Amino acid sequence: MITLKNVILRRSAKVLLDGATVTLNPGEKVGLVGRNGAGKSTLFALLNGTLHEDGGDFSIPKQWRMAQVAQNMPETEESATDFVVGGDTRLTELREQLAAIEAAYAENPDDADIGMELAHAYTDLADAGEHDAVPRAQALILGLGFKTHELDAPVNSFSGGWRMRLQLARALMCPSDLLLLDEPTNHLDLDALVWLEAWLQKYPGTMIVISHDREFLDAVTDVTLHIANAQLTRYGGNYSKFEDMRALQMEQQQQAFAKQQEKIAHLQKFIDRFKAKASKAKQAQSRVKALERMERVAPLLAEADFSFEFKEPGNIPNPMLSISNASFGYVVEDAEPKTILRGVNRSVLAGQRIGILGANGQGKSTLVKTIAREMGALAGQVTEGKGLNIGYFAQQELDVLHPGSNPLEHMVRLARELGGNAREPSGEQALRGYLGSFNFSGDMVKQPVGTMSGGEKARLVLAMMVWQRPNLLLLDEPTNHLDLATREALAVALNEFEGTLMLVSHDRALLRSVCDEFWLVGRGVVGDFEGDLDDYQRYLLDESKRLREEAKVAVREAEAAAAPAAAATPAPQQRKQDAQDRQQRSDQAKPIKREIAQIDERLAKAATERAELEARLAQPLPAGEIAEAGKRLKALNDEIGRLEERWLALSDQLEALAA
Ligand SMILES: Nc1ncnc2c1ncn2[C@@H]1O[C@H](COP(=O)(O)OP(=O)(O)OP(=O)(O)O)[C@@H](O)[C@H]1O
Ligand SMILES: [Mg+2]
Secondary structure (H helix, E strand, O other): OEEEEEEEEEEOOEEEEEEEEEEEOOOOEEEEEOOOOOOHHHHHHHHOOOOOOOEEEEEOOOOOOEEEOOOOOOOOOOEHHHHHHOOOHHHHHHHHHHHHHHHHHHHOOOOHHHHHHHHHHHHHHHHOOHHHHHHHHHHHHHHOOOOHHHOOOEHHHOOHHHHHHHHHHHHHHOOOOEEEEEOOOOOOOHHHHHHHHHHHHHOOOEEEEEOOOHHHHHHHOOEEEEEEOOEEEEEEOOHHHHHHHHHHHHHOOHHHHHHHHHHHHHHHHHHHHHHHHOOOHHHHHHHHHHHHHHHHOHHHHHHHOOOOOOOOOOOOOOOOEEEEEEEEEEOOOOOOOEEEEEEEEEEEOOOOEEEEEOOOOOOHHHHHHHHOOOOOOOEEEEEEOOOOOEEEEEHHHHHHOOOOOOHHHHHHHHHHHHHHHOOOOOOHHHHHHHHHHOOOOOOHHHOOHHHOOHHHHHHHHHHHHHHOOOOEEEEEOOOOOOOHHHHHHHHHHHHHOOOEEEEEOOOHHHHHHHOOEEEEEEOOEEEEEOOOHHHHHHHHHHHHHHHHHHHHHHHHHHHHHHOOOOOOOOHHHHHHHHHHHHHHHHHHHHHHHHHHHHHHHHHHHHHHHHHHHHHHHOOOOOHHHHHHHHHHHHHHHHHHHHHHHHHHHHHHHHHHHHO
């Protein structure tokens, strides 16, 4: 049980918790929610012991093993698999212990105590799951979207987002009683996200997850902990339930209610506009649903009191952009370029709102980056309309921020860079006012970016983008780190935006509410996706089923090719042939059965010897003997493992023969 009683928690001058009281029970799946900068990550720092309460009582069971995702970017030549196996801290610890004891034993082979320790170290390691650590790690890595050939690739060879996925796999690898996840979905695509949901639903321990993704929270949590106004409030239920309960509370407050009505009226305008406008009935429908959803959470927005808008872009070229006969991909040093997408023929017209869909690694970001001029096309033409002004927002863009500078300095720098092209007032006072409209208060415009929360940084990047008055928005996972209110504000702003929009996002709610049409990036090409998001989720399922089927067919074909060709047999000879086949099968089965019998015998003997050894090790023995026995035990365990594997392979063969 985790308990906080009247806890006070500070960060510099900010009081993040002021007399917070809450209890979390073992096994609960808790969603920790609240505005950007409310103190969620700071609360994690309290839970994992990096920070101490400034007042009140905080307690957490001492014996609980805790797993969490490291926030740093891993830099290592280790293979992806080894890196993730290393996340099993118990295994790593035991391996290190064993190495130390082995070293001590090599120096002092006659020390009884060391010998005993050695024997224990071997058995402990086996108990900790040493034998299947690698397949367990690889299942996690593949589940998070890596390809089989990447399992042994060095961690350093992956891009930032993928390395963070490995950090996530490493945390999941760690056996734990308490799992702390701080925005685990930020680096995931929709399909990896769906896999993670399924994994977490089976996690047996206590889990606390910080997330701003309502659908994810609904899927994996049953308790919601809300942090606001330096207080913690516990709600029994997932995020939607929490929203409902909270909405009810808010409705009871007259003032908030009035504000909410305003917002609803505002949203209704959009529903009407889109009902009239959207040509494809199905998409219009899902869009209306999304807006209805926003209507329901309007009370939260009212509380948030934050909104922004994109300024009307000056001139909008039409087409904005056209791509003909193009190939996109990467230039590789000293090798052929790696083509990811080919035969791309597309144009983007003024006012289009395109959601870009596609599974992991299919080239969504390649497409977006090429349009954003971050990389060149390998072949063909990308023609830009005159006056095209791209506002590009990518997750990695948080790197464009300078940790030592504050928001105001960032804006001043941006204004200077744009020079005469800036269309907004760029004096310091104006910039302060502008930042204020993005919820950067007087103090915060001077806070170094390095100490800001993830969402605060993302909001700053967004502010910098809006300030440039783009007419084509190219957004690659823009909602990462943003809290729900800011997401809603972004959704509203995007709905009002008069320019053109291309959006990659795993945020289903956002895709639903702002996109009219979808492109699908997959199997090396870019095409239209006919349908809505629900169709897309079905498509993802079908696609993974198709890949599995393909793999199966390939295996079957390979087997058929390896087997002697069975000629069509004339009917009269059929019976004879059948009898011959049976005979042949039984001939083939004989040596297999014989080997199985031998293995059974050997396994029985090994098991007896193991039991004897274990019994002997429980007695006081001379040092040398203990160590010998320990070594023998390890050798036996290894042998048993090998025999069992062989046994399984043989029985598979037998089964195949019988079929
Ligand atoms: N070292 C620091 N000095 C000053 N302020 C800090 C420091 N560290 C954090 N803060 C402030 O404390 C507040 C809480 O930060 P925290 O990272 O816990 O927020 P969060 O709830 O996790 O937000 P997000 O949803 O954006 O991740 C933020 O306003 C942040 O700017
Ligand atoms: Mg945080």
